[in-house]
Amino acid sequence: MTAKKEVRFREVPAVRKAVAILRLLSRAADPMGVNAISKELELVPSTCLHILRVLAEEGLVVTESGTKRYTLNVGILSLARGLMRGNEMIRFTQPELDRISRRYNVSIIAAKTIDIEHSVAVAISHSSSAMRLNVEVGSRFPTLVSATGRCYAAFGNVSDEELAEQFPKLRWHVAPSRRDWKKQISEAKVQGYAVDIGNYISGHMVISVPIMDHDLMAYGIAAVGNETQVKKSKDDLVADIKAVIENIDKH
Known part of the structure; x- marks a missing residue:
């Protein structure tokens, strides 16, 4: 068995938090507000809000009409479609x-x-x-x-x-x-x-x-x-x- 080469990478907290938010929303039965998301993931609410705004700008999440709760947006599908196509x-x-x-x-x-x-x-x-x-x-x-x-x-x-x-x-x-x-x-x-x-x-x-x-x-x-x-x-x-x-x- 050949020895595995250790892979080193630099931690990028914002990326890890963004991924955690997307995974949480993918599991959620209903849209979630900033406070609920930040509490579940143990994030600072202001940090959570900034990340959500970027994800929304990129089309990956969207706020529910008439509320400030977030859910996944169709931008996620385009990413998945690329995987399936390729x-x-x-x-x-x-x-x-x-x-x-x-x-x-x-x-x-x-x-x-x-x-x-x-x-x-x-x-x-x-x-x-x-x-x-x-x-x-x-x-x-x-x-x-x-x-x-x-x-x-x-x-x-x-x-x-x-x-x-x-x-x-x-x-x-x-x-x-x-x-x-x-x-x-x-x-x-x-x-x-x-x-x-x-x-x-x-x-x-x-x-x-x-x-x-x-x-x-x-x-x-x-x-x-x-x-x-x-x-x-x-x-x-x-x-x-x-x-x-x-x-x-x-x-």
Whole structure:
């Protein structure tokens, strides 16, 4: 395993605060006022207001008509549209995710791994079952949880020291033992995919297959469904996802 070069960067507080505001508004069910935003993010209200005014000028947020409360503006969509237009993987994958979801009655999520702590959903197809995942495009989640996390641990050039540091921070429905988790990571290296049975979501099985870029995991495609149902179709489901990834590589 090659040593990772430490990346140094200069902290830019205003940028970090602006991003935090955008993420908060993306999660909010209703528009929020300056005081509510600053309290939630522990910002100085005047600083929060100045940042909101700049974001509004750039078309990323807008004040609700007749109030002083803020919500996301359509400028966010133009940024996302550029990502979707420029990402061949997302454009090619979505119809395939829909097909697999219908065939096996599972929810399918394609996620981009940002780093060892963060991943983001870039494409999703929900199953028709009553249980609906609380995940949408743009949702962020810890990289190392569930089956996708085992894949990243296996194919992300992660050291044992990093895994030992991150494991206690992970949240599960029923946490696996560290020993079992490491065994499952080793199995993922051999099989080319990882499985989570009931650890992350009670009564559900998650299968994740990595999408590699220069021998490192860049994305993961995960299927989530009823444990009994997914177990019966596991081999076919894995083969189907791997076939999709092979076609992505050809593109």
